[in-house]
Amino acid sequence: MSDENKSCPPPSGNEPEVTRSAAPMWIIVTTLVLLFLGGLYFDRHSGWFNQNVYAPYTSAKQLDAFQPRSGAAAARARGKAVYESVCGICHGPDGLGKLGQAPPLAGSEWVDAKGFNRLSHIPLMGLNGAIKVGGKEWTLSMAAMGAALPDDDLAAVLTYIRSSWGNKASPVTSDDIKKIRASLGPAKAMTSDELMALPE
Numbered sequence: 001m002s003d004e005n006k007s008c009p010p011p012s013g014n015e016p017e018v019t020r021s022a023a024p025m026w027i028i029v030t031t032l033v034l035l036f037l038g039g040l041y042f043d044r045h046s047g048w049f050n051q052n053v054y055a056p057y058t059s060a061k062q063l064d065a066f067q068p069r070s071g072a073a074a075a076r077a078r079g080k081a082v083y084e085s086v087c088g089i090c091h092g093p094d095g096l097g098k099l100g101q102a103p104p105l106a107g108s109e110w111v112d113a114k115g116f117n118r119l120s121h122i123p124l125m126g127l128n129g130a131i132k133v134g135g136k137e138w139t140l141s142m143a144a145m146g147a148a149l150p151d152d153d154l155a156a157v158l159t160y161i162r163s164s165w166g167n168k169a170s171p172v173t174s175d176d177i178k179k180i181r182a183s184l185g186p187a188k189a190m191t192s193d194e195l196m197a198l199p200e
């Protein structure tokens with residue numbers, strides 16, 4: 001007998017053969033179930049690739065439905081929007097003011113005051129001449145930047161500056177602004193002394 005015959009016996013009828021056969025049903029079913037579960041998980045947890053969606057919300061639409069439409073949070077969002085489009089250009093988005101352009105509102109005794117009567121007169125009437133803010137004197141002038149705003153927008157922006165950047169003063173309502181507006185004299189930019197003569 002040669003070595004060849006020893007290691008490789010001639011094929012007999014009992015040897016296993018490689019053949020093609022249908023994939024077992026359980027593999028197909030398991031694959032479909034896993035795909036389905038994967039799809040379900042993606043739908044529930046991915047937020048459909050929108051990075052603004054966070055748990056426990058599952059889509060941007062659902063998240064949107066939970067956003068405040070009224071109340072303090074909505075008023076604050078509005079105040080911020082008005083601030084950024086009307087006041088922030090000069091006073092800065094951070095309320096820190098700009099040298100030679102506008103004094104700061106953050107930490108300003110005019111903004112963070114107990115009352116808001118003097119403060120409200122500034123955007124309604126305008127301001128002229130020397131004014132001290134945080135111990136520093138500014139001698140510029142500001143037009144009546146808030147005179148054209150509706151009562152609720154002006155109230156929202158004043159509430160916003162009184163409660164931002166470390167300021168912690170009470171909110172202003174649109175009724176407050178309405179009353180103050182009705183009490184105004186002829187349109188003329190005020191001075192710091194004239195403001196101080198008003199009740200706080």
Ligand code: HEC
Binds near residue numbers: 109111128129131161
């Ligand atoms: C065009 C630039 C400009 C815009 C816009 C503007 N301001 Fe002013 N603001 C000034 C200047 C300049 C002064 C200082 C005036 C002075 O020296 O007499 C000032 C002063 C003030 C003060 C008093 C001083 C202080 O820093 O606390 C307040 C309060 C104020 N502004 C609020 C507002 C609000 C609210 C708005 C938006 C409705 C606004 N300003 C928009 C330029 C601006």
